[in-house]
Amino acid sequence: MKLGFLASHGGSNMQAIIDQCLSGAIAGKPVILICNNPNAIAVERARDAQLPVEILNGRTHADTDQLDRQMEKSLLEAGVDLVVLAGYMKKIGPTTLSTFSNRILNIHPSLLPKFGGQGMFGIRVHEAVVAAGEPQSGATVHLIDNGYDQGQIIRQAILKVDTSDTPATLQKRILGLEHILYPNTIAEIASGKIKLPVN
Numbered sequence: 001m002k003l004g005f006l007a008s009h010g011g012s013n014m015q016a017i018i019d020q021c022l023s024g025a026i027a028g029k030p031v032i033l034i035c036n037n038p039n040a041i042a043v044e045r046a047r048d049a050q051l052p053v054e055i056l057n058g059r060t061h062a063d064t065d066q067l068d069r070q071m072e073k074s075l076l077e078a079g080v081d082l083v084v085l086a087g088y089m090k091k092i093g094p095t096t097l098s099t100f101s102n103r104i105l106n107i108h109p110s111l112l113p114k115f116g117g118q119g120m121f122g123i124r125v126h127e128a129v130v131a132a133g134e135p136q137s138g139a140t141v142h143l144i145d146n147g148y149d150q151g152q153i154i155r156q157a158i159l160k161v162d163t164s165d166t167p168a169t170l171q172k173r174i175l176g177l178e179h180i181l182y183p184n185t186i187a188e189i190a191s192g193k194i195k196l197p198v199n
Contacts, residue, residue: 001028002192004080005051006088007035011042012175013182014086018049020183032078033068034071036090052078057090059092068093075100084182085144089121097146102197104144105189107182109174111156113138116149126167126174137161137170141177141185143196149199154194156182 003021005014014033020026031089033046036057046053054074061067075083081121083096085106092104108116110125115137127138138158143151157177161170188194 001081002031002079003028003029003186004075004078005033005042005086006083006092007033007040007086008037008041008089009040009042009087011040011045013178014042014084016179017084017086017183017186018045018051020187022049026183026187028082028186031080032074034074034090042086042152048193064093065095066126068095071084072096072099080178082186083144084186092144094146097144101199102143102152105154105186106142106149106151107178108140108142108149109137109171109178110140111138112138112142112149112153116140118148120149123167123171126170130165130167130170131163134161137174139174140179152197153197155181155185155188159182167185 007014018030020032021028021030030051032052032054033051035043038055043053051082056067056071061070083100083104110116110129115125115128136158140153141155145151159174159177189196
């Protein structure tokens, strides 16, 4: 299974998945990173792993439809079977969504459908969880559709929220959980244990 990554910043989830591919735990091969931010740490991580990098953003393609078509083209030319979002902060265009329908994964740092939707990302999610006094939180791997955090849930992992947790400590703990859940989920997809919906 060939994996294509989309990232905007650190790409630590991408790194966890690449590491598991290299170890043989995932029967997959990373083939491309598409990034909108040329200065992202994810770009450095990809280059360290000899993973081809393509920068696609509003500067490279001012027209959003052209940007969408180029993303689709780049993923297809790389032979991508599964698109993996690793902290990608842009909305994916309709052409790419259609071509890779039910083949685009994301991980969200809460137990969806709680604390999801537009504007709910990064530390904001954990601030909302702590403010609500939630007894537990976690991470959710889900399919991407044309809504925010609304696609079919594939796997979740639960973590108890401690009374001493701040948004920052909760974020750190859940990121560690993501680094286990995301590679394991992709391993199960690659092995056929998880069956994604057929288009």
